[in-house]
Amino acid sequence: MSLRDVPYQTAPSPLLEVRDLTVEYATATGSALAVDKVGFTLDKGEFLGIVGESGCGKSTLLFGIAQLLSPPAGITGGSVSFKGRNLVTMTARQLNAIRWSELSVVMQSAMNALNPVKTIGSQFRDVLRAHSFDTDIAVRSREVMELVGVDPVHLGSYPHQLSGGMRQRAMIAMALLFTPDLIIMDEPTSALDVVAQRSLMVQIKELQRELGFAIIFVTHDMSLVSHFSDQLIVMYGGQIAEFGDTRTVFDTPRHPYSRGLLDAFPSIRGPKVPLLGIPGSPPDLSDLPPGCRFAARCPSVMPSCTQTGPELYDVDQVLVRCLLHAPGQVSKEEVPA
Amino acid sequence: MATLFRAIRHNGKAAAGLLILIFFLVLAAVPDLIAPGNPATITNDVSLGISGQHWLGTTGFGQDILVQVVHGARPALLIAVVSGLLATVLSVLVGVSAAYLGGIWDDVLNLFTDVVLVIPTLPLVVVIAGYFSHHSITVMIIALVVTGWSFGARQLRVQALSLRNRDFLEAARVRGERRSYIIMFELLPNMTSLIVANFLGAALYSILTASGLEFLGLGDVNSYDWGTMLYWAQNQSALQTGGYVWAAVPGLCIALLGTAFALLNNAFDEISNPALRPVRRLRVAS
Amino acid sequence: MRFLIRRLGFFVLTLWAALTINFAIPHMLPGNPVTAMMARYHGRLHGQALQAVEAALGINSHQSLLSQYVTYLHNCATFNFGISVANFPTPVTSVVGAAIPWTLGLVGVTTVLAFVIGTGIGALAAWKRGGKLDSVLPPLFVVATGLPYFWVAIMLIMVFAEINPWLPTAFGSDSSIATGWNSDFVSTVLQHAVLPAGSILLTSAGVWVLTMRNTMITTLAEDYVRMARAKGLPGRRIMLDYAARNSILPNLTGFAMSLGFVVSGAVLVEYVFAYPGVGFQLVQAVDNEDFPVMQCLFLVITVAVLLSVLLADIVTALLDPRTRSAR
Numbered sequence: 001m002s003l004r005d006v007p008y009q010t011a012p013s014p015l016l017e018v019r020d021l022t023v024e025y026a027t028a029t030g031s032a033l034a035v036d037k038v039g040f041t042l043d044k045g046e047f048l049g050i051v052g053e054s055g056c057g058k059s060t061l062l063f064g065i066a067q068l069l070s071p072p073a074g075i076t077g078g079s080v081s082f083k084g085r086n087l088v089t090m091t092a093r094q095l096n097a098i099r100w101s102e103l104s105v106v107m108q109s110a111m112n113a114l115n116p117v118k119t120i121g122s123q124f125r126d127v128l129r130a131h132s133f134d135t136d137i138a139v140r141s142r143e144v145m146e147l148v149g150v151d152p153v154h155l156g157s158y159p160h161q162l163s164g165g166m167r168q169r170a171m172i173a174m175a176l177l178f179t180p181d182l183i184i185m186d187e188p189t190s191a192l193d194v195v196a197q198r199s200l201m202v203q204i205k206e207l208q209r210e211l212g213f214a215i216i217f218v219t220h221d222m223s224l225v226s227h228f229s230d231q232l233i234v235m236y237g238g239q240i241a242e243f244g245d246t247r248t249v250f251d252t253p254r255h256p257y258s259r260g261l262l263d264a265f266p267s268i269r270g271p272k273v274p275l276l277g278i279p280g281s282p283p284d285l286s287d288l289p290p291g292c293r294f295a296a297r298c299p300s301v302m303p304s305c306t307q308t309g310p311e312l313y314d315v316d317q318v319l320v321r322c323l324l325h326a327p328g329q330v331s332k333e334e335v336p337a
Numbered sequence: 338m339a340t341l342f343r344a345i346r347h348n349g350k351a352a353a354g355l356l357i358l359i360f361f362l363v364l365a366a367v368p369d370l371i372a373p374g375n376p377a378t379i380t381n382d383v384s385l386g387i388s389g390q391h392w393l394g395t396t397g398f399g400q401d402i403l404v405q406v407v408h409g410a411r412p413a414l415l416i417a418v419v420s421g422l423l424a425t426v427l428s429v430l431v432g433v434s435a436a437y438l439g440g441i442w443d444d445v446l447n448l449f450t451d452v453v454l455v456i457p458t459l460p461l462v463v464v465i466a467g468y469f470s471h472h473s474i475t476v477m478i479i480a481l482v483v484t485g486w487s488f489g490a491r492q493l494r495v496q497a498l499s500l501r502n503r504d505f506l507e508a509a510r511v512r513g514e515r516r517s518y519i520i521m522f523e524l525l526p527n528m529t530s531l532i533v534a535n536f537l538g539a540a541l542y543s544i545l546t547a548s549g550l551e552f553l554g555l556g557d558v559n560s561y562d563w564g565t566m567l568y569w570a571q572n573q574s575a576l577q578t579g580g581y582v583w584a585a586v587p588g589l590c591i592a593l594l595g596t597a598f599a600l601l602n603n604a605f606d607e608i609s610n611p612a613l614r615p616v617r618r619l620r621v622a623s
Numbered sequence: 624m625r626f627l628i629r630r631l632g633f634f635v636l637t638l639w640a641a642l643t644i645n646f647a648i649p650h651m652l653p654g655n656p657v658t659a660m661m662a663r664y665h666g667r668l669h670g671q672a673l674q675a676v677e678a679a680l681g682i683n684s685h686q687s688l689l690s691q692y693v694t695y696l697h698n699c700a701t702f703n704f705g706i707s708v709a710n711f712p713t714p715v716t717s718v719v720g721a722a723i724p725w726t727l728g729l730v731g732v733t734t735v736l737a738f739v740i741g742t743g744i745g746a747l748a749a750w751k752r753g754g755k756l757d758s759v760l761p762p763l764f765v766v767a768t769g770l771p772y773f774w775v776a777i778m779l780i781m782v783f784a785e786i787n788p789w790l791p792t793a794f795g796s797d798s799s800i801a802t803g804w805n806s807d808f809v810s811t812v813l814q815h816a817v818l819p820a821g822s823i824l825l826t827s828a829g830v831w832v833l834t835m836r837n838t839m840i841t842t843l844a845e846d847y848v849r850m851a852r853a854k855g856l857p858g859r860r861i862m863l864d865y866a867a868r869n870s871i872l873p874n875l876t877g878f879a880m881s882l883g884f885v886v887s888g889a890v891l892v893e894y895v896f897a898y899p900g901v902g903f904q905l906v907q908a909v910d911n912e913d914f915p916v917m918q919c920l921f922l923v924i925t926v927a928v929l930l931s932v933l934l935a936d937i938v939t940a941l942l943d944p945r946t947r948s949a950r
Contacts, residue, residue, distance in 0.1 A: 544771075
């Protein structure tokens, strides 16, 4: 938990409350449902991981929350309540006041996310100025660079002059300029090698402990995030498949998809077992099948799965979207090894 | 193919361009059906206005303007299509080879392309044509092709470069296919819409430049191309003597045909790059 | 720095290519048009003067082709282009020299103006995607790119001169007014420049609008633009500092590369308006079979284009830090 003041609220209430958020893409032949009624809450200082394969809608969800979608994508339903205010209905000016100062973003590739024709320092400066922080720009810029372990001399460099790891850290430094309450990260380590990945993750966790911000961390790498997150969401086909405490979900995954994801990773210490993938491919979001979206690839599929779309069922404080766990359903699932 | 037709149908600009093109194709195919008569016949009905006998009036030499204009469609389309086709073939050859062969070949071909590209075309063509005392369509087509291939070569090279490292080409290489096979049957089919866009661009360039040359009197002045008609109109001071139709109509045809190519070119650009397509508004929650 | 050296090298190479083409064409054509032309000179030029013209064109029946070529290159370097056939005995350099300022003023200014205006409109259209500006203008401009330059010029003449005589339709200035930097002359020059400038602007601006719009649309989809939105930066700053600044780079290169084509259109416009510039002189020279003038004009036009390309490259290097440090 953070040690900072809570200016807007007197009672502890969630920092972020997403309810029934729906995002659609307009296509030439209709619309594709990228995010389907996703909801969760996030407390101050909490670390939430969101995992899923490519195309499951996790990045879209992230941009939907941060109100950063652009045509042909748009929010068609639901609400995003940040510190008690609904971001979806805010005007651009209201949003701009909150942007970065309370909610910042770290993207996947710093090479693409940083303006190639401006120096790092000038990109820090323009956001500081945009929020009327005119006095100690140089001082603050140096501070954040030192926080992430990059020599402040690079404030005068252009993005292409830095190494991949340094660029990524500079981007994180930029996100910390106003010490926001929430930082959203979209696969920030995917562009790095394994060693750099781990060191960056450790540093992020350190910074979180020190400064007390909440994190939503999106990745396709379940094993990476599971060491650091408090809560974990597994997404599939635009919906939440499983959501709960990280340790529980990781140790005893209940949704067949989560189980499939975990089985795909070899254990470094356990006995050698043949790796299992998940056959098939994700559903076409513009032409979704009736019933459960995972049914076509599910090893535990039942006849009712192709007829009824499962809701999220609470199983020991973990939400699972699977008919196997529907109330009244005789438990037919195999106990995970 | 089917998706191509659907794409054209959905794109208003492409449909308009196609209609205009078809209109001129018909004129070029059967001019005598539409406007029977000999465009060269000189009569004494000089500089008449629009009438029942001469739907578009007559020229300063007493020739029927409508007959001339309709008969001018065929040479116009011929020049546009033949030059466009040949220039595109050259563009593909140079552009794709540069991208695929890479290394020193890429540098050399690229340099060659840039040099040809920068040298100003019309002045060059004017100079070439100027040295010939007799002007024929063949010379014009050669000059157009020689000057018109470089822009397309650049564009195609960029696209070929981005496709070169894709997996499906690797797969073909690993299968042991010959280089020429890979280029012809794997690479090129994926560049179709850009190649078509290039052809249309080359055709546009050809028709505009050819008309320009004819207008300057460097084409075959005894023919009845639209550009030549304008040359004679200028020569006979049509504007000053009230021959507005004579001065306007051939140019209008050139403009229409040019517009058709431009619209289709734009449409194919949008087809090869989906990001440029018109954005559909989404009903957003508020 | 290496970048600049490479571009200078390109400049020199292309210049050499243009010079060689200029030399080669008359020597390679059937029917040797050059000897025919020289025959016309013989009656009027003798001795040294005749030799000077021969040297300027690189003709000398007593020399080998290679030494003719070398002499020719030397003459070009020393601006020795011989004597005009049509305007005998005026030297070529005066004929060409008189025409250059007119073209520079008309074509130079209008082309840059068209680029600046076109790019601005294109950037706005892309920024307000889907709005009124974007749905009406681009298709109009696509149509405009298909219009022949000289026809637009003729149409303008028709409208403004015959139907509604308001702006002058021929020549560069009223010949009754003396040349000089006085207000009478300047105003008549400007008056005469309106229609030709209008033709060029109408047809060429469209291309810039379209290319800028397309580049901007691609740029607006980039991550760093999304990042700029995430930072809460004001809209105008995002459009200028992030989107436009990055989009203009490939456009500048495109502009440089298409200058050859732009100049071509300008030649036709000058001809239609009998505007005494380089293009008009070129056509006159061709009509009069005045080869020395033709050759010199072609070189002048080519050099102008090459210089502009070099200038555009320098500006790109200034704006794009990646080219400065790249290989």
